Amino acid sequence: MRRLGIALLTFVLAAVLPAAPASAATRLSGTLPDGATWIADVPDGWNGTLVLFSHGFRPGPDNPAANAPDPATAQALLDRGYALAGSSYAHAGWALDTAVADQLGTLAAVEDRIGPAREVVALGQSMGGLVSALLAERAAGRVDGVLTTCGLVGGGINLNNYQLDGEHALAELLLPGQDVQLTGFTTPAQAAATVAALTTAVRRAQETPAGRARIALAASLMNTPIWAAGPQPPTDHAARQQAQYTWLLQTLPFVIPSRVSIVSVAGGDSGWNTGVDYARLMHRSARLPQVAALYREAGLDLHADLGTLTRAADIAPDSAAVAWMRRTSTPTGRLRVPELTLHTIADQLAPVEYQRDYALRVAGAGESALLRQAYVQRVGHCAFTPAEYLAGVFAVQHRIRTGAWSDAARPERLQDVASAIGDAAFVRYSPPPFVNAR
Secondary structure, three states, X not given: OHHHHHHHHHHHHHHHOOOOOXXXXXXXXEEOOOOOEEEEEEEOOOOOEEEEEEOOOOOOOOOXXXXXXXXXXXXXXXXXXXXXEEEOOOOOOOOOOOHHHHHHHHHHHHHHHHOOOOEEEEEEEOHHHHHHHHHHHHOEOOEOEEEEEOOOOOOHHHHHHHHHHHHHHHHHHHOOOXXXXXXXXXXXXXXXXXXXXXXXXXXXHOOOHHHHHHHHHHHHHOOOOOOXXXXXXXXXXXXXXXXXXXXXXXXXXXXHHHHHHHHHHHOOOOOOOOOOOHHHHHOOOOOHHHHHHHHHHHOOOHHHHHHHHHHOOOOOOOHHHHHHHHHHOOOOOOOOOOEEEEEEEEOOOOOOHHHHHHHHHHHHOOOHHHEEEEEEEEEOOOOOOHHHHHHHHHHHHHHHHHOOOOOOOOXXXXXXXXXXXXXXXXXXXXXXXXXXXX
């Protein structure tokens, strides 16, 4: 225990001591056989640790290589002696068919140039957080530890289906009798038409109590955050519904067009809702009391609306696309190296509820000892500070070097370490259940 305490103190001191002045770094680059490009920055005083960064979803066509979440975090890591590397992946969009191999290919190419790293920490962001979670399962011996941030750790099938549930509710309850395409998008024009129909319906519905209640129902099925602005999460139903409305108007124009890329690479749409009982599904949601209250205030029958959604649930699965997503884009939870996940408590694109689902999956695989999860009290997708990223890296390094987490990943310790560097907001938090029936 004394050895673990000394090792942890070493990492804390590394964070507290001032970083060296911005140091010179050598930029390396290359191209992998599948066309993915990669870059690496190696500081003159390399400390032997390589951070392998996996970037998030990009609609394209631009798809440059990236090796850090943002310039400030990159500089903070370089100033402390870390080398940074990362690829573009072979193509933009949903690149899970090549991303893991591209990251390992990048690692091999960089180490061929600079020599073997003492340790490799895989850092992933958003879709890249899913990539890093997959590296934690598949790259033992190549990667020593993983920091997954704002990650889509529920996997691609869950992603498509929870979004479909919310969109299905919007279409059926706000545009009854209209034929609104929700899956199988093959062109941007198809996606744009659906975005226009749903966002127009949401704006109109927000003007009436009945519309606001139905928006809250759809948003809850879509795991939409109830906090969009202000210093603290709201506590009253109306303010929470306003936050859900705000987020829907921002997320629908992004997530629906993104399905074009997913359908293209998977060869079909892995979203379906046949057999879903929406009453049972809604009763899993922590938002049920809010939705029920808004329905009572509007004089609506919540049970009737949920029955409508269940009867209209007729989108069948594409078995080939589901199999592709299961093979390429779904974590099993069978971790082989330690992993720390970071998440804001109000994330509109990767719901924090994902983290609860992921922890259960890891527990089911018997690997809970390798996983720790931490939360930041902030609004937004991947809205982390450089100090929070660095505190996460330090915690993963502690686990790699000592073989035990001890208290390195506790929110209080992460907050102490990060606060010595810059702004931080780590909190003790337990996410609500992930609303999904597949």
